[in-house]
Amino acid sequence: MTNTTKSLLYSKEHEWVLRLDGNRVRIGISDFAQKELGDIVFVENPEVDDEVTANELMGSVESVKAVSELYTPVSGTVVLVNEELEDAPETINEAPYDGGWLVEVELSNPEELESLLNEEEYQAFINEGEE
Amino acid sequence: MSTETGLKRTPLFEVYKNDGAKVIDFGGWELPVQFSGIMEEHEAVRQEAGLFDVSHMGEVLVEGKDAVSFINSLLTNDITKIEINQCQYTAMCYPDGGTIDDLLVYKLADEKFLLVVNAANIEKDYNWLEEHVKGEVTLTNISDDVALLALQGPKAEKILQKITDIDLSEITPFRFAQHVNLDGIKDVLVSRTGYTGEDGFELYLAPDEAIALWEKLFQVGKEDGLKPCGLGARDTLRLEARLALYGQELTKEISPLEAGIGFAVKTNKESDFIGKSSLAQQREAGVKRKLAGVEVTGKGIPRHGYKVFSEDDEEIGFITSGTRSPSLKKNLGLAIIATEHTKAGTPVKVEVRSKKIDAVVVKTPFYKRG
Numbered sequence: 001m002t003n004t005t006k007s008l009l010y011s012k013e014h015e016w017v018l019r020l021d022g023n024r025v026r027i028g029i030s031d032f033a034q035k036e037l038g039d040i041v042f043v044e045n046p047e048v049d050d051e052v053t054a055n056e057l058m059g060s061v062e063s064v065k066a067v068s069e070l071y072t073p074v075s076g077t078v079v080l081v082n083e084e085l086e087d088a089p090e091t092i093n094e095a096p097y098d099g100g101w102l103v104e105v106e107l108s109n110p111e112e113l114e115s116l117l118n119e120e121e122y123q124a125f126i127n128e129g130e131e
Numbered sequence: 132m133s134t135e136t137g138l139k140r141t142p143l144f145e146v147y148k149n150d151g152a153k154v155i156d157f158g159g160w161e162l163p164v165q166f167s168g169i170m171e172e173h174e175a176v177r178q179e180a181g182l183f184d185v186s187h188m189g190e191v192l193v194e195g196k197d198a199v200s201f202i203n204s205l206l207t208n209d210i211t212k213i214e215i216n217q218c219q220y221t222a223m224c225y226p227d228g229g230t231i232d233d234l235l236v237y238k239l240a241d242e243k244f245l246l247v248v249n250a251a252n253i254e255k256d257y258n259w260l261e262e263h264v265k266g267e268v269t270l271t272n273i274s275d276d277v278a279l280l281a282l283q284g285p286k287a288e289k290i291l292q293k294i295t296d297i298d299l300s301e302i303t304p305f306r307f308a309q310h311v312n313l314d315g316i317k318d319v320l321v322s323r324t325g326y327t328g329e330d331g332f333e334l335y336l337a338p339d340e341a342i343a344l345w346e347k348l349f350q351v352g353k354e355d356g357l358k359p360c361g362l363g364a365r366d367t368l369r370l371e372a373r374l375a376l377y378g379q380e381l382t383k384e385i386s387p388l389e390a391g392i393g394f395a396v397k398t399n400k401e402s403d404f405i406g407k408s409s410l411a412q413q414r415e416a417g418v419k420r421k422l423a424g425v426e427v428t429g430k431g432i433p434r435h436g437y438k439v440f441s442e443d444d445e446e447i448g449f450i451t452s453g454t455r456s457p458s459l460k461k462n463l464g465l466a467i468i469a470t471e472h473t474k475a476g477t478p479v480k481v482e483v484r485s486k487k488i489d490a491v492v493v494k495t496p497f498y499k500r501g
Contacts, residue, residue, distance in 0.1 A: 039170045041455035042432050060484070062432050064169040064455055065363050
């Protein structure tokens with residue numbers, strides 16, 4: 001991966017979190033996750049102003065074959081949703097860290113970020129799972 | 132063949148990796164769900180050609196003086212209607228009309244037939260056949276001695292013709308040729324059948340020749356766009372063509388008449404068969420529920436097991452299979468629903484994760500080749 005992923009945090013549910021200004025974060029799914037899912041054909045995101053709670057369901061991503069639930073890695077209020085995914089869900093496959101982001105959330109508990117994995121820890125976590 | 136993981140493998144397992152397959156546990160088999168990607172493979176089969184390893188399918192030989200009457204006493208279609216080198220789609224049912232399996236029967240000789248059954252049902256089917264043997268009949272489960280490749284798509288004939296001297300255009304649908312030589316691979320059964328809604332062939336051969344045939348077909352087929360395909364694309368292709376999948380459209384609770392394969396149920400054939408009276412009754416009275424196509428017009432993809440409701444919020448059935456259709460770019464499902472709601476154009480709702488989403492009954496098959 002490129003330098004851009006170095007500043008990302010990850011959950012064990014394979015979401016990434018990018019800290020933006022202040023307490024605002026952007027959330028997406030990892031390259032590993034999009035590869036596992038295969039061709040993504042549908043995304044169900046929460047709506048703006050929805051309250052989300054860390055480790056709880058916030059939506060789903062569907063590939064041709066399967067439904068995969070999305071868990072938010074942090075708590076807060078949804079402030080922006082990637083509307084582009086509605087017509088082009090395959091963007092998640094093509095650019096999971098870029099155009100394929102899912103939502104932006106205003107954190108209610110920024111300390112939750114500390115429990116997430118950094119790039120190195122996440123890579124180790126994936127490799128563990130593959131053995 | 133089995134491994135330390137307890138999962139069974141086909142003779143082609145070793146070539147999957149070279150072709151970039153993603154392998155999954157599919158009912159106890161370690162099989163490729165995809166190679167380059169389900170969408171791309173699906174399109175390859177619709178536009179050009181795809182090659183599938185379906186060696187996990189089961190094969191049972193039925194031989195003997197009483198083979199015909201035995202088969203006709205268990206299977207719903209009429210075996211007396213086919214000639215040697217012809218095959219027939221049929222079903223095997225319980226006395227109540229519920230389905231044990233759907234299968235193909237190949238007439239190899241007057242007293243020799245090959246039954247091709249679903250992988251997950253091999254044992255169940257074999258036991259059922261054995262329990263009901265009457266007269267002079269020998270059954271042999273040869274599933275482990277047969278590999279099966281499916282070459283599917285509009286370019287299938289062109290590709291296969293490059294490696295054989297027999298004239299493939301003479302093998303019409305549901306016909307086959309035995310002991311065919313495919314560029315040195317001897318004794319292949321070449322059948323004009325498939326499970327994709329496209330033209331194509333299914334090739335039955337000895338397991339130790341399977342890799343050689345796979346590689347040969349790619350050598351001659353690459354220039355025609357031939358791609359390796361997995362079970363994912365097989366499923367989306369068959370769904371668009373409304374071909375039933377056992378375990379979804381057909382189960383022990385769903386009769387072949389309800390599942391829309393009544394053409395394979397000959398309730399007025401001379402021979403009695405298990406399930407005949409129940410199925411005749413269903414046909415006479417009209418089925419209360421049946422298979423229909425559903426297009427979700429709201430946001431959501433129908434999936435196996437999702438409930439279907441009428442406009443008035445009455446539960447009327449369930450989705451048996453569903454997907455995002457790669458060819459039609461729509462969210463489509465097959466559903467078993469109450470017959471009065473199965474007319475094309477009827478508005479219905481599909482419950483997707485506790486939300487009821489707008490949908491409409493549509494004609495099937497969703498896709499028909501041009």
